[in-house]
Amino acid sequence: MEDIARLALVEQSLRDVDSYSKVLYELLNAIYEILENPHDDELRTLKSEVLLNVLHSEAFTDYLKYIGFQQDGNNYTYPKEEALGKLRVAQAAIERKIYFCCGSLHRTQRRVRSSQLLQPKKVKFAPANILETNNSFLLKIENLFNNMIQYESSELQELAREQIPLVKLQLMALDRVRDQQRKIKTGEIKDHDLSFELALLLELLGWFKHRFFSWVDAPACCACAAPTVCTRTEIMTNDTETCRVEIYKCKSCEAETKLPRYNDPRTLLRTRKGRCGEWANCFTLLCRALGYDTRYVFDTTDHVWCEIFDNESNQWLHVDPCEGQLDAPLMYCHGWGKKLSYVIAFSRDDLQDVTWRYTMDHKEVLQRRNLVEEATLVQSILTLRQHRQRQVSAARRLYLARRTLLELVQLMVERKPGEYESRGRISGAREWREQRGEAGKHTFHLAQKGTYDILYYTALDKYEVVLDGKEMQTIATWEAGVYESHEVFRKVENDWQMAYLAREEGESEGEITWRLAAEQGLMCTELTLQMGFAEYEGGRVECSVQFDDNPPEPAKLGDSCTYSRHFTSCRVRVRLRGGGADWQNAQLARQPMAARQHTLRLRATAI
Structure with missing residues (x-):
């Protein structure tokens, strides 16, 4: 717990609780900004007057150097070559310190919101309704890309963070990192160090699957709790959305039970149940709330999941919250036996055809793609991408362009499945999985x-x-x-x-x-x-x-x-x-x- 010990030295040095609290929040805000915008060199230099005024404290400057900042004259800058994982660990330590000192990080966030602390600058994206086409597949892509804007709401992200036992997950992630380091040093395993960023993601994934969200095939009867069977679907409109509702009839008392298929992530934070659509929707929000660059991934053979950008390896990693799987992209075509044709991934400011990451025989896949001409699909993606990225900074556009180029090279490689990509689907009832042909x-x-x-x-x-x-x-x-x-x-x-x-x-x-x-x-x-x-x-x-x-x-x-x-x-x-x-x-x-x-x-x- 060296991080907490060093923060305690800073507290002793400042000798004022209010000043120390302001320093913690300002530094946490600066870290949020860097993690959210790793491409922006200007944000890597500390400029807050609150922080600049305490640079006389040797304990504070020592802490800055400890978490990766370098002194350049009178400035302290986080270098581009320094791994962002250090900042993730520092972020976790500061959040724990705030939690232990104030009782709840989230209550403190609301208390200081008026002073704009813990409020990283966010681009207010405008939706893109620009495709001149009647092709339903292309219009679906445009609609899903527009839906990603909802996850950027600061108020919605704060609500999501309130649901996460963040301090507990951070401590578990640190234990996971240290356990990996111990096993490497003792020769138990031959592997690379696990970054704190990925360790926290693994803990979030496990908590979400086993503690927070639940799968629903057919709801129990609302009157007698007996099994039910779906008889029809209806459309429901409430204050926040219009969604489909499945109507189930009890096999025993014949009472009807409704299962709304909500799309509003705010509602899903409350209901905490559904199938893959609800799971991926809610998990995307939680990942964005923790600062992960997140994609919502849509598959035309009726499944959705997520991707997270890993700053350590500079690549997108497959994450399926329903299955509790990380980085097993071939499990759908190999383990489940799905005949994939189109897999499209959407983030806040980019979209990509990632079918090739999830398939092994690219030539065979091309023969199944008949929803739109390939050139038209590429042009539509480029049009939507350009419209969205005109709304971000030039530095962000350059960063995204380089990242896209690297990803295109990665997508060209046909992989062979690994051990965790061989199993069939585990989410959902056995009969339902067998009916869909996904039981592997x-x-x-x-x-x-x-x-x-x-x-x-x-x-x-x-x-x-x-x-x-x-x-x-x-x-x-x-x-x-x-x-x-x-x-x-x-x-x-x-x-x-x-x-x-x-x-x-x-x-x-x-x-x-x-x-x-x-x-x-x-x-x-x-x-x-x-x-x-x-x-x-x-x-x-x-x-x-x-x-x-x-x-x-x-x-x-x-x-x-x-x-x-x-x-x-x-x-x-x-x-x-x-x-x-x-x-x-x-x-x-x-x-x-x-x-x-x-x-x-x-x-x-x-x-």
Whole structure:
């Protein structure tokens, strides 16, 4: 906590609570300005009279140098080559100091609003209604670009900040940064330092998914809490918007329950529920409220998410609040199986066709793009971009142009999916995900007569498919071989050198299913299961087997369990639950990292 200690020295040096408070707020305001406008060299030099008047304090100037400012004569400037991550850490420390001294950062913000403190200069953007076209896709792009203006409201951002347990998330982010540094120094992992900016984003993402927002498939009946089914949609108008309303009928008492699909982010801060549209909408606002350069990303195959610009790597990072995923852009086409055609990203002062970041075969994607001529799409994006960017400073325009050029180069590269881009969708009910074809299903097809062994190696994170003792196929990553999974991940304990499958942190239950199916003309006569597992302090690993359309039946884990019967397909389902809040108390396929034997075996005989 060196930051807080140094701020305490500044407080002792000034010896006046009011003066110290003003210095904190003015410095925090200067930091906000730099983070919001990293391209503007003029804002990097401290000019506030309040700050200039305390440069006689050695403790204060030492603190300025500690957080990255350099002295140039009588001026203190934050150099362009200095990482912005230092300022993020300083911002967090000052906000914590204010919080602890005043009881609430947000109440203090409202108290000082009249003096224009904590009010970074914001451009008041004018919407662009300039496309001369009847093409509904292009008009949708124009409308979404205009919608980004709403997130720039200072009053709305302040309201959003009031919902965030910022000090708690900042402390958790610092712990995450230090833990990463410790693991790198001790050799537990080979990786780069984690910036505070990304660490805070990860904490915000986890809090938003598990604590703040909730997913709604079909609401419970408002009269008796029984399940409901959607029967129709209507249009509703209130004081702030006109939106669609889904009407659900109770399966028990037949009462009707309404589910408004709100678009107003102010309303979403209150309701805190919805599907991907509401999730991305609200998360975009929260990210802007914390100063992240944020994009709202629209996909024509019916999904939306966000992107955050990472100042450390100079690139946009994919963020999906529904899935709790950061930087896994290929999970839609690879894990979910979506056939993407157009993915458009919108920020406050720019927009971009980012389809190529989210797809692996660009030539195949081009064949699916038929909503508009490519040249017309490019020209429309350029027209909207130029209109919006005429409203920002010349320095900002130059910065955006350079950033766009770099991104275009990055978008030209076709990537291969990583481990976290192989899983299917986890948000929404299973039936809904399956209906949309986004469950990321994999089936082991038994195409020949013989005995098949599907073997999984946890340490190597791969499957082997063996037929009569001969290896037929290798599948990389556990997710690529599952029929479906929900809230499960592969955990590697670098300190204990162990690997296993577990439910995700913060979840009460995880589930994973494998499916085997005999090809037409074949039938299976026997199934053998063998899975390693570990249970601690009330954790439970439960397994069931379902043959064809018969009801599932319990299966024994550990030793081999054999079923002799005729079937054409089967599903092996494992649930990880119990053990209180500690997700590590239920582990499947636990194995030392140095081991090379399989931890899971599914054996089936096809005739």
